[in-house]
Amino acid sequence: MSFARIAIIGLGLQGGSIGLAVREFLPQARTTGYDVSPDHRARAAERRLVDSVCDTAAEAVREADLVIFCVPPGAMAMAAETVREALPADALVSDVGSSKQAIAKALGEALPDHVVIPAHPVAGTENSGPDAGFAHLFRNRWCIVTPPARVDMVRLSQLVSFWEALGANVEIMTAEHHDLVLAVTSHLPHLIAYTIVGTASDLEDVTQGEVIKYSAGGFRDFTRIAASDPTMWRDVFLSNKEAVLTMLQRFSEDLTALQRAIRVGDGDTLFQHFTRTRAIRRSIIEEGQDDSRPDFGRGDHDSAKNS
Amino acid sequence: MSFARIAIIGLGLQGGSIGLAVREFLPQARTTGYDVSPDHRARAAERRLVDSVCDTAAEAVREADLVIFCVPPGAMAMAAETVREALPADALVSDVGSSKQAIAKALGEALPDHVVIPAHPVAGTENSGPDAGFAHLFRNRWCIVTPPARVDMVRLSQLVSFWEALGANVEIMTAEHHDLVLAVTSHLPHLIAYTIVGTASDLEDVTQGEVIKYSAGGFRDFTRIAASDPTMWRDVFLSNKEAVLTMLQRFSEDLTALQRAIRVGDGDTLFQHFTRTRAIRRSIIEEGQDDSRPDFGRGDHDSAKNS
Incomplete structure (x- = not known):
């Protein structure tokens, strides 16, 4: 039994993509949506991200059998409170947040x-924002579901089927383990990218123009994720503080070891480390989580002929 | 007056791309090439990276009016020594190395x-390697030329014209300034990417399989540059040690500041930092140094319709 009336609270990249994906892959379901920004609501209506954009969150959830909160982690509690009175008693509540223990609690x-x-x-x-979503965002990507210890298995399998219908592969784990895994695969990379982009823009002996000009040497790869939504990422770091700080500590230790190898001229240590990291890239490509074309196929060169 | 006989020592990504680009954009020039690996020489001949693959470096340079060393920074001195006797007195010597003071000296x-x-x-x-090169690698990319203080202007302008013919935009600066600029736009990003990929693969509480599986959350962006050639990067760090250590020190200070903001729950500091870094990304895209499509256009989703 699939969901018939899906309410999406927050119509940015995730919420908008869910709305468009439901229309494409679950056309029998009706979607309602709400965003706290009037401009975003207007744009969401123009793009038809959901069947009906409502003026309040309460109105959006009034007939829902599934409500998905697609707001930054720090806004989850308030968004949930605004719909409490209107939400049908048997509606399933879910979200798309990047940290799970804190959001489950909220x-x-x-x-x-x-x-x-x-x-x-x-x-x-x-x-x-409301222009960012697209129907195929979830295709061949993982969706991690973190049910509480005692969970209604029917509801759980309904939610799993929903995400599979949208093209995702579903994995189930505890919220605690999720937060540790994502701290290393997502939160730490974002923190480091934000840091280095900041460092590069603050130098006095290299101009910002030079940094931009010569970014193709590696720097530009970091700028992509350092352009992510600031509000969301502030909330992610604050809501998954312990796991992020743990991973950051390990990263700093490893960076110090490589720093020492450079300082003392220990080429063997550097070479061994750099050789090991190549294998990970190969595995990511083999599992379909990235593009094997050089440079991700970015740019206009003839890399497709590159063999 | 352009070069008529170009010798390329080292037929990997850079050397191979130069050979293919010369054939496409400077078809009147004749190219010879050499690689220390017999397998690479055989593959270079199959791909016709140069007009003639030679059995020794000396043979490759015997009639050259331009020789370009495309070997790792640490191999430059030895490669140059092997051609000393054979190289015509009026041949111009250049290279493509990622650090410039140490290579100029060598x-x-x-x-x-x-x-x-x-x-x-x-x-x-x-x-x-010899399969990696393609003719358009240099198109719309910068080529930094670092002439010595006293330089033959005719020779310099010949070299500038050569790179422009291959599609690059040429900039001239001192080797010292180059090493500082590249330390931040290329060397530090590579060091950090190598570090985090290593950190992620060494965790005991998160498996390597999980890291690979959920890499789309940000981690995979780092794995691309951490898959770069280990020999070359070992040599880059050792040959540009001072500038890399200087930039690393500044990065570590900035990372510590963000770490503290997370620990004490200072959301304002995080938000302000994350907002600032977005502007840099926009500039890089405006200047044509990266692809504006979400995810660089990577993958098979319909991001092109994303507006």
């Missing part, structure tokens, strides 16, 4: 009488 | 009677 406290099953589609681009 | 000492004008095309992909 949604559970705001909606204590509802079934809450958090989820996190590990899919995104550097763009945000 | 080439100058190995070939004291020749004119040496180092260069560095800021273009590349994560691939290496």
Whole structure:
């Protein structure tokens, strides 16, 4: 039994993509949506991200059997509170947030009488807002569902089927493990990218123009994820603080070891480290999580002929 | 007056791309090439990276009016020494290395009677070896030429015209400034990418399979440059040690500041930092140094329709 009336609260990259994907892959379902920004609501209506853009969150959820909160982690509690009175008692509550323990707690406290099953589609681009979504965002990407210890298995399998219908592969794990895994695969990379882009723009002996000009040497790869939504990422770091700080500590230790190898001229240590990291890239490409074309196929060169 | 006989020593990504680009854009020039690996020489001949693949470096340079060393920074001195006896007295010597002060010194000492004008095309992909090159690698990319203080202007302008013919935009600066600029736009990003990929593969509480599976959350962007040639990058860090360590120190200070903001829950500092870094990304795209499509247009989704 699939969902018939899906309410999407927050119509940015994730919410908009869910709306468009439901229309394409679950055409029998009706979608309603709400965004706190009037401009975003207007644009969402123009792009037809959902069947009906509502003026309040309460109105959007009034007939829903599934409500998905697609707002930054720090806004989840407030968004959930605004719909509490209007939300049907048997509606399933879920979300798409990038940290799971803190969000599960926030949604559970705001909606204590509802079934809450958090989820996190590990899919995104550097763009945000109502223009960023597209129907195929979740295709061949993983969606991690983090049910509470005691969960209604029927509801869980309904949510799993929903994400599979949108093109995702679903994995189930605890919220705690999710937060550790994502700290290393997503949160730490974003923090480091934000840091280096900041460092590069603050130098006095190299101009910002030079940094931009010669960015093709490697720097530009970091700028993509450092262009991600600032509000969301502030909330991610604050809501997954412990796991991020743990991973950051390990990263700093490893960086110090390589720094020492450079300082003392220990080429063997550098070479061994750099050789090991190549294998990971190969595995990521083999599992279809990245593009094997050089430079991701970016740019206009003839790399497709490159063999 | 352009070069008529170009010798390319080292037939990997850079050397191979130069050979193919010369055939396409300077068809009147004749190219010879050599690679220390017999397998690479055989593959270079199959791909016709140069008109003639020679069995020794000396043979390759015997009639050259331009020789370009396309070997790792640490191999420049030895490569130059092997051609010293055979190289015509009026041949111009250049290279494509990623660090310039150390290479200028190595080439100058190995070939004291020749004119040496180092260069560095800021273009590349994560691939290496004789299969990696393609003719359009340098198109719309910068090539930095670092002439010595006293330089023959005719020779310099010949080299500039050569790179422009291959599609590059040429910039001239001192080797010292080059090394500082590239430390931040290329060397530091590579070091950090190598570090985080290593950190992620060494965790005991998150498996390598999980890291690969959920890499689309940001991690995969780092794996691309961490798959670059280990020998070359070992040599880059060792040959540009001071500038890399300086930039690394600044990066570490900035990372510590963000770490503290996370620890104490200072959302304002995080938000302000993350907002600032977006502008840099926009500038890089405006200047044509990266692809504006979400995810660089990578993957098979319909991002082109994304507006």
